[in-house]
Amino acid sequence: MSWGLVWFRNDLRVRDHEALLTACLEHAGRIIPVYVFDKRQVGPHARTRLGQFSKCSTPRAQFLVEAVQDLANTLRTHYRGMQLLVYKNALPENVIPKLIAELSTEKQVHVGAVYYHREVCSEERAVEDALRAALCALNQRGELPAVTLRALDGSSTLYHADDLPSGASVGNMPPVFTSWRKLVEKGARIRAPLPMPDPAKVQPLPLSLGCDPIPTCAREVIGDNCEQARLRHRVPWTLPDDATSRVDPRHACPFRGGESAAQERVQAYTFGTDAIARYKATRNGLLGTEYSTKWSPYLALGNVTPRQLYAVLRRYETERPEKKGISTYWVLFELEWRDFFRFTAMRYGNALFWRRGLQAVLRGDPQVAGPSKTWRQDAVLLDRWQTGMTGFPLVDANQRELLATGWMSNRGRQNVASFLTKDLEIDWRLGAEWFESLLLDYDACSNYGNWQYAAGVGLDPRADRHFDVIRQARMYDPEGHYMRRWLPELESCTDWSQVLHLHEHYPEYPAPVVRHLHGGRKNLDDAANAPKCSVRGTKSGSRGRRQTKQTGKPHREPGWMRQAHTGAVDILDNRDGSAALEQNRQTVLDAYLRSQKR
Ligand SMILES: Cc1cc2nc3c(=O)[nH]c(=O)nc-3n(C[C@H](O)[C@H](O)[C@H](O)COP(=O)(O)OP(=O)(O)OC[C@H]3O[C@@H](n4cnc5c(N)ncnc54)[C@H](O)[C@@H]3O)c2cc1C
Incomplete structure (x- = not known):
């Protein structure tokens, strides 16, 4: 009787697990469970495509490690010592065929089928194709008997x-x-959930196999490849070492x-x-x-x-x-x-990842049609958004929470996404990649789908949706409890009515990076001589023009910010984009720190 190899992916559980249950039924409980930390997704060199951010930063890597540990424990305790074979910094299409071949030649254990849950997006599906090709190649060379691939929908x-x-x-x-x-x-x-396989009917492999030890912490799988490690020493607010939702006491939930x-x-x-x-x-x-x-x-x-x-x-x-x-x-x-x-x-x-989004598909020929929106690629503004230094407290508090814990509420996500795409007019895909790097709950479909909505390039019938982050703060954090938790510079702030002027009273807090005029983004540089304006609530998402209020006060902009603006580079059109961005970030930081010392 042959064995069923179960390839665990984003399905780290034993209950309601169609692949595991089917493998048990079709192989009389003879199961070999495998998990691979795919180095393209979670590894010391895994980077996002455009922004070159770490593809999986510390909080999610830690959460993943814990999920793998838990699965290994469950299999061991429920199924008489069953061993979860774990491989780090590896590729499933290399590891799995090699394992099957070794089992066959060295241990006389024949794997008849590989069971897994089908994924939806192209990167994950490409791995499935690569695995199929690798198994076929081994079979054609006569190095392996035929192995069936059983791709299931799962739950x-x-x-x-x-x-x-x-x-x-x-x-x-x-x-x-x-x-x-x-x-x-x-x-x-x-459908009703499926039961877990009956322990009495499951048979673990009666021998121990060599594989990697189960990691004990995120660092063992991603090394220093995380945005927290890169930013820790240069954000002027506290970002703990190995930041996770449990380490940081300000967390919303100790995941x-x-x-x-x-x-x-x-x-x-x-x-x-x-x-x-x-x-x-x-x-x-x-x-x-x-x-x-x-x-x-x-x-x-x-x-x-x-x-x-x-x-x-x-x-x-x-x-x-x-x-x-x-x-x-x-x-x-x-x-x-x-x-x-x-x-x-x-x-x-793949239209989920296109700059012009699903709107391009709906409008006809995806290559030609679609909205002709030009996104800005301003590395400095992007950096200010990422590090929670925009001068808009609701945005900054949410961005710092994300960086420190990997978590952000849905309300927060809608606001920061709208701010990046509608107020800063920066390419939505950079925001989506930033979330991909940091979110504990990153899921390609939900993330890119929601970002397209926020950017107005998705299937949303209301493409002009815009969140006024000042008004939203008044509605959802009227007393400022949330903003104070994440913005130590504003710890003593009790009056949130003059959001655009907070930096004048709390000099450690940055001045706003834009005047927040939806549809007419202006750097403070551009607007330095314009009369001050604050946004008064037109209804969120309304089509109407925003009203402005004259305050008559002259505008004062810190020198470091002017320097930051002039140092902006176009990261996507620059061949050596990531190096230039890094250099640019350093310039901004140095200027910022100098301004703090004065
Ligand atoms: C820009 C942006 C990016 C996002 N990226 C992700 C992501 O990568 N992964 C992710 O799971 N969610 C994402 N969301 C959706 C939503 O913000 C989170 O699902 C939600 O905040 C998770 O918190 P919760 O589990 O307490 O949700 P609850 O409010 O308790 O909702 C229950 C469940 O419903 C689902 N859900 C809720 N809202 C949404 C939504 N808008 N889209 C899809 N599913 C939803 C989630 O699975 C959630 O766990 C994103 C939203 C935005 C605006």
């Missing part, structure tokens, strides 16, 4: 693609979320990776604290563990599945009828957004 979505009604199927889906949602809510069912922690979090948010019953009212919060579910990091790594969550929501409604309200539906609604982005990625493929 990464709430609705299974096969269960979508015809009008909402992947090939046919309407491009607007609301239309799609109405169709699926009416015509699709949600720990893994299926066990996911179950604890789901239990705590539902039956534990009943916070779920208040979700609709609290979901736009910025501070604390309970304003939203915080399930996204676990979903991203597959520590829990949307179908398991749905089952818990239904059970909660049944067992706590007195708490039943709109909130459980609202969480389901958000999970449907997640599905929508995933099915959109299946449908439109």
Whole structure:
């Protein structure tokens, strides 16, 4: 009887795991579990394409390491010492065929099939193709008997693609979320989660195999390749060594990776604290563990599945009828957004990453048509946004939280994304890559899909959506509790009414980098002689012109900022972009530090 090799990917769990269960059923429980830290995604040299940011910084790498440790423990304890074979800084398409060949020739263990869950986006699918090609090549050279590749859908979505009604199927889906949602809510069912394989029927390999030791911390997989390590010594605010959500006491939630922690979090948010019953009212919060579910990091790594969550929501409604309200539906609604982005990625493929986005596809020929928006590529402004030094406190607080912990609330994400794309008019893909580097819950479909929305190049029927970050701060952090937590320069601030002038009263806090005029971005340099203006609330996302208020005060701009502006480089048109950017960042920092000393 042959063995089934289960290749774990973003599905680090044993429950509701179609690949694991199918492998057990088809191989009478003879299972070899494998996990590879793919060096293109999580490794000492993995970098994003445009911005050259670390592809996986410390918080997520740490969360991932914990999830792998947890999976290894679960397999060992539930399945009589079963060993999870782990490989670091490696490529699945090299490691897996080599392992299968060695097992066959040296241990007389024949692997009949490799089981895994199919992914959606091109980088992940390319790995699947490379693995298939490598196994075929070995087979053709006679070095390996035939091995079947069993790609399964798994439970990464709430609705299974096969269960979508015809009008909402992947090939046919309407491009607007609301239309799609109405169709699926009416015509699709949600499958029950699968059980974990019965321990009595699982057989671990009766020998120990050589592989890498399971990493104990992020540094063992990414080394110093993280944005925190690069920025720690040059941001003028505290960024702890090996920043993670647990190390930094200002965290919103002390995230720990893994299926066990996911179950604890789901239990705590539902039956534990009943916070779920208040979700609709609290979901736009910025501070604390309970304003939203915080399930996204676990979903991203597959520590829990949307179908398991749905089952818990239904059970909660049944067992706590007195708490039943709109909130459980609202969480389901958000999970449907997640599905929508995933099915959109299946449908439109790489358009998810195009500068002109899915709008280009909808408008016809993707190469020719599409909005002709020109994005700025100002390295200095980008750097100020990344390091939480824009002079707009809501943006800065959120960006610092992200850098220090890997977490940012949904409200925060919408604001910082709108600010980057609509106020600074910087290429949205750089923002998306920054999130890719840092977010604990990074998920290609949700991340790039949401960024396209924010930038107005997605499937959003309202492409002019804009968040007024001053007004948003007034609405969602009126007392400034959140901003004070992350901005020590403004620790004693109690009056948030003159946001554009905070630096005049708190000199350590930077002056605003722009006047925040949506659609007419102006550097302070450009506007130095213009009368001061502050934005007064036109409705967020409104089409109307913004009103300005004359204050008559002369504008004063610190010298270091002028220097920063003149030092800007076009990082994408520059062949040696990353080196120039780094040099430029250093110039900005030096100027900033000099200005602080004076
Ligand atoms: C610019 C930008 C980038 C984003 N990048 C990501 C990302 O990389 N990964 C990610 O999971 N989410 C992303 N989101 C969506 C959303 O911000 C997070 O899912 C949410 O903040 C996670 O917190 P939570 O689990 O407490 O969510 P809750 O509010 O409790 O929602 C429950 C679940 O619904 C899903 N969900 C909620 N909102 C969205 C949404 N807008 N899009 C897709 N799914 C949603 C998530 O799986 C979430 O866990 C992004 C949003 C924006 C505006």
